[in-house]
Amino acid sequence: MPLSPHALSPDALLDDLAHPGELLVVQDLDGVCMELVHDPRQRRMDPAYLRAARRLEGQFAVLTNGEHEGSRGVNRVVEAALAGQADPAAEGLYLPGLAAGGVQLQDRFARVSHPGVSAGEIAFLAAVPEQLQRRLLERLPALLPRLGAERRAALVEAAVLDNPLSPSLNLNGLFAAVEGDVGRQQDLQQLALEVMGQLLERAAGAGLGDAFFLHLAPNLGSRDGREQLKPAGEAGTGTTDFQLMLRGALKEVGLLVLLNQAIGRRSGTAPLGAAFNVRTAPHDHPSLLELARSAIPPALMPRLVGVGDTITSVPAPGGGWLRGGSDRGFLTLLQELGEVFGTANRVVLVDSSGGAVDRPCHAGGDLAGLTDPQDPLRIDASLPGGPRQYVALFQELAERRS
Template structure:
């Protein structure tokens, strides 16, 4: 088996072969998540760090690399600020175009290498509604702490709120990692807080509907256990050693990564062919909600002759198996699952060697990722357990390459393929 059919690989550690394929493929497109992939997961998002050598490598790929993240480019918690801190001189980032191009906010905040931001398909009344949400977050969290956790001092509460409330322009978020640590001796409180925040988000969705914005927003949970029959993401309840769902993101409709794949691909075709297959004004909000319809749209509208080899890279994919009345119940989730599955299925539809790569982010401060298991068998390192649950043999996502040592290992690989 050569590098001409890497999509048949499964849980491979042969990164050199993957790099060789990418280096020798001119028409390629890398779509990559951020947190946990090129940065370590930390309890406080303000403490995130990015290697500027990785940033320079991303710029070298120019129009062949785009990020796709549920975080945001701008603001206090944005990735742009992290890049500026990593640069030897912050002024060169904008001057020389070192910002990471691509989609943030799940797919509604577009940025080029020079930090120019646009919001495809977003309405002003939606932005106005979102701007009021962080203050509501603070009030509810402060009341919970004061009423349910009197052992927390005012100073500790203030520091915690500063860390957990992400004042994002298009995706205001509560990240509970700090509270998981504060409530380590009170796991019942952390679970109660999870449920409190979920209820708050549902109240905000109801409020939006009453304000005439019924179809504008949805709740994204990370990590999650997939979606229920109505398409609503399922919260992963915490256990004593697993923080479960930590990120509660109030998102704009269309801000789903699989829709973002179509937006990026539409942009890529324009840059390389001069035409937009989905039209110049296409936005993620216009993408179908059904997975197969997304695949069919790409097959129908995009020229096979110009279709690039696509590598999708993520770190948040999971599955959970439980038994109820003797019946096995499988729940597959993770915020990267659907966009990686779409890239895989586009490859099948065009008979192109698309690559799915998975970065093991379980070694960070956040303890809600399942680690990849690697064993030494007859002198060779072999992945013996990947993303799939051992009792889920029908896992549809085939991960071709894994990076069990986390973001640093992936960043080294990334720098290699960009020279």
């Protein structure tokens, strides 16, 4: 569907957000401030963006399903961007906020904590990457017989993300190796589901049956508590990321954690409690909204801006729409908080189709595959120029508000 006639242009959005008043920008990372790539180790970040984030201290936080730390964490991208220019630890140029869906908290000096996560859960997760590599190396020869062993090993090494709190399979490189073969891509998706399902069974056998869930990105929403795969097809590759995540690591829950912390820093009292975290919070949408309504004084509620790129909406076979995407939950809750508290919250969608990963684009204002005419999530502003346009707008916002 086209953008709403009430949607703001990028320039109007900037003017709107530059007004005085309390503001909290909550922003996804991949596809928003840096282009999507097949291998997370190849991500690039503009140093000027990092300095702008520093100027917006107290008004900005990240909320990502990726991770701060680890060999493929965003902190490595920050360090590479500033190499030879600045020491991010000394100057406080790391990105503050929540990663791994909400269980990895970091300040701008890269001081990391894991609220609510047990030592047993961390130990289980640490063994997952090696298990994923072994299973893929066993199964891929039958699926990709034309590739040599060395090439398959390289693809597996790139596909298995050794994130400390959310070990994952990223199929982008494998999909590129069978580009145009939709059947083979769907086989790879089913293999990823099978391998991840085996890990969940192993966790249950270790007494951690309620500790983890499988996050799919992009997805077609949830059914019976499980996120639904978006199959590869002629119109796009569908689900490419399969993340083993800690229960409660949901971006919409993380939004309340960030909001609680921001109010606590400003007022001296965290309305949801100093120890509030995603593991102890309610996990269903209505309860989160009611918790915020009942516990947060309206006078302390800042204006919220949610920035993401991953939402989906496709026609359902029997009518209606299948809606999902890893940013949809937190953007929807942010929009609803604005309605409840009477704040002009903004939902900003960045076009991430210009990178190496296949995503629907915003060309001509058409958001097909992202939203639909009945979608309750309203897009207040679209940035068709992708991460580059967003970073430029973000820098200007920092200049105006600092």
